[in-house]
Amino acid sequence: GAVVSQHPSWVICKSGTSVKIECRSLDFQATTMFWYRQFPKQSLMLMATSNEGSKATYEQGVEKDKFLINHASLTLSTLTVTSAHPEDSSFYICSPGGEQYFGPGTRLTVT
Amino acid sequence: AQSVTQLGSHVSVSEGALVLLRCNYSSSVPPYLFWYVQYPNQGLQLLLKYTTGATLVKGINGFEAEFKKSETSFHLTKPSAHMSDAAEYFCAVSGPLSNFGNEKLTFGTGTRLTIIP
Numbered sequence: 209g210a211v212v213s214q215h216p217s218w219v220i221c222k223s224g225t226s227v228k229i230e231c232r233s234l235d236f237q238a239t240t241m242f243w244y245r246q247f248p249k250q251s252l253m254l255m256a257t258s259n260e261g262s263k264a265t266y267e268q269g270v271e272k273d274k275f276l277i278n279h280a281s282l283t284l285s286t287l288t289v290t291s292a293h294p295e296d297s298s299f300y301i302c303s304p305g306g307e308q309y310f311g312p313g314t315r316l317t318v319t
Numbered sequence: 320a321q322s323v324t325q326l327g328s329h330v331s332v333s334e335g336a337l338v339l340l341r342c343n344y345s346s347s348v349p350p351y352l353f354w355y356v357q358y359p360n361q362g363l364q365l366l367l368k369y370t371t372g373a374t375l376v377k378g379i380n381g382f383e384a385e386f387k388k389s390e391t392s393f394h395l396t397k398p399s400a401h402m403s404d405a406a407e408y409f410c411a412v413s414g415p416l417s418n419f420g421n422e423k424l425t426f427g428t429g430t431r432l433t434i435i436p
Contacts (some may be wrong), residue, residue, distance in 0.1 A: 303424075306424065
């Protein structure tokens with residue numbers, strides 16, 4: 209089946225710093241990328257949707273200037289958490305194309 | 320707007336017993352329905368999905384789910400639980416495919432399944 213990778217799988221950063229998360233679809237191309245976050249013991253919540261080469265569309269309540277999404281190619285998308293704070297600590301999951309494929313997730317811990 | 324309700328945040332069953340995880344949905348358009356499994360520190364894995372047609376959907380690992388429009392339900396079942404089934408299960412709903420061929424998902428809050436030896 210299709211393979212989706214995320215890097216890093218786990219990152220710890222200090223408050224105020226920025227973190228970049230990469231999502232790659234290794235054997236297929238995806239025009240649309242979905243980014244979710246999952247707080248402990250909660251469900252996945254959609255953060256934003258991006259189409260390759262276009263600006264991302266953010267869900268209500270998600271700060272577009274804080275969560276920067278780049279979808280420059282059909283196999284790579286990045287999510288940058290800028291000026292991270294402890295409340296941003298979460299599990300971030302990408303989904304290239306949606307529905308069928310999800311990345312293994314990146315656990316972000318902000319201290 | 321769409322929503323999903325999963326009844327029971329925790330379900331425990333004995334090994335070999337029937338597994339039943341409940342999911343009810345709300346959707347203003349004909350729904351596409353999904354069940355996912357998530358093992359600790361891993362991403363989601365699609366178990367099965369319903370789009371159109373046959374209302375009883377068979378998935379991987381022996382799971383199946385039945386779409387009941389009159390009850391707005393999409394419960395997940397497995398006749399005989401195995402220890403390896405212990406995980407978190409999420410029900411999700413989406414609308415019909417958008418022009419891009421995909422649609423965003425709305426997830427339920429999840430049900431943690433524990434298997435008792």
